[in-house]
Amino acid sequence: MLKQLLVFSDMDGTLLDHDTYSYAPALNMLDILRSKHIPVIPTTSKTKAELDSLMAELKLNGPLIVENGAAVFIPQHLMKTQPEGTTEKEGFWVKEFARPRSHWLELIASIKSDFSGEFLQFSTMSEQQIIEHTGLNAKNAKLADTRMYSEPVKWLGSPERKLEFVTQLQQLGATVLQGGRFLGVSGLCNKGIALQWLVTAFQRHIGHSATLSVALGDSNNDAAMLEASDIAVRIKSPTHSFPSLERTTGVYDSTLEGPSGWTECLSKILINES
Numbered sequence: 001m002l003k004q005l006l007v008f009s010d011m012d013g014t015l016l017d018h019d020t021y022s023y024a025p026a027l028n029m030l031d032i033l034r035s036k037h038i039p040v041i042p043t044t045s046k047t048k049a050e051l052d053s054l055m056a057e058l059k060l061n062g063p064l065i066v067e068n069g070a071a072v073f074i075p076q077h078l079m080k081t082q083p084e085g086t087t088e089k090e091g092f093w094v095k096e097f098a099r100p101r102s103h104w105l106e107l108i109a110s111i112k113s114d115f116s117g118e119f120l121q122f123s124t125m126s127e128q129q130i131i132e133h134t135g136l137n138a139k140n141a142k143l144a145d146t147r148m149y150s151e152p153v154k155w156l157g158s159p160e161r162k163l164e165f166v167t168q169l170q171q172l173g174a175t176v177l178q179g180g181r182f183l184g185v186s187g188l189c190n191k192g193i194a195l196q197w198l199v200t201a202f203q204r205h206i207g208h209s210a211t212l213s214v215a216l217g218d219s220n221n222d223a224a225m226l227e228a229s230d231i232a233v234r235i236k237s238p239t240h241s242f243p244s245l246e247r248t249t250g251v252y253d254s255t256l257e258g259p260s261g262w263t264e265c266l267s268k269i270l271i272n273e274s
Contacts, residue, residue: 003212005273006202007033008065008195008225009262010217011044011054013180014235017258018218019135023058026259029266030058036270041065041198043191043215043225045179048073049146068177068184068221069194070098070149074201083201095197098149098187105151107172108185115165118157122147125154134181150186152179177221180239184221191217192224214269216262219243226251233265 009015016023023030033040039062042051048071051064063074074083074093086093105123122130122145130141133154155162162183166176169185177184195215203209215222215229218236223243226232233252234242242253252268254261 003210003273004202004206005036005038006199006211006213007038007040007266008043008191008198008213008215008229009040010191010219010222010225010235011042011046013218013237013239013258014216014222015040015042015259015262018180018238021135023259026262029263030060032270033266034059039063043069043195043217045150045152045182045184045221047144047146048148050140050143053140053143063198065191065194065198067098067147067150068179068186069189069191069224070186071096072194072198072201074198079201079205081205083204095194095201096149097189097193097197101147101149101151104174104185104187107169107174108151108153110172111165111168114168115157115161118155118161119165120154120156122152149189150184152182152184154182178219179221180219180237190224191215191222192226192228195225195228212273214266216265217243218258231269233262233269235261235265 041063043065045068048066065072072095086095174185213229214231215225216233220243231250236254236257252265254265256264
């Protein structure tokens with residue numbers, strides 16, 4: 001039985017260029033994957049609202065994993081039978097792994113006085129500040145602030161104080177993940193947990209376990225999904241080194257950056273797995 005490939009892709013710095021957010025170098029590979037009925041599943045720190053717009057541009061109509069694994073959205077047209085543990089929301093089956101954003105805002109507020117002036121957070125930043133710190137345009141900056149399950153924090157202080165900040169949040173029950181630009185404050189969730197849950201849902205939907213999951217990412221907040229997938233692809237970044245992994249097999253490292261590296265490695269995988 002041929003295996004069903006499932007491509008789980010980080011967005012910023014992976015499918016999207018770190019600086020320009022361009023995906024142009026990946027368009028041909030996206031067409032190839034579409035022709036082979038291989039779903040590309042955004043697995044990202046981005047919000048549902050950001051992905052609604054972006055997926056339309058990329059011509060993707062499958063599942064999506066948002067806010068660093070806080071929730072999985074599966075279009076109901078894809079799976080007619082409701083997957084276990086999901087709720088129904090606006091045409092999607094939704095599996096939630098984290099509490100609402102308001103909970104994490106309360107935790108951050110409870111320690112804010114201990115770290116005065118050492119960080120910025122999305123919920124208190126102006127639109128212009130979000131634009132400056134993300135490089136997004138005004139429209140996408142607004143979409144980036146429509147978070148449901150997490151809060152991005154821009155750390156301004158020293159590495160030592162950052163460790164104290166993260167430790168205090170962890171003691172309050174938060175999970176804190178370092179992304180390309182921001183710390184993501186949320187619950188006991190990550191991209192790996194969400195990937196594994198969605199792979200199982202796919203296997204139940206197609207009636208067999210012959211799937212091959214490929215995960216692509218460039219940052220430390222991608223490490224969990226790179227560890228959890230059958231094949232891990234680390235995308236070269238202009239700003240930081242490859243995320244460190246415990247696994248030593250089934251790992252591809254791109255020589256090119258961003259969407260060019262994304263295409264480079266998927267081309268090799270399609271040849272090797274055909």
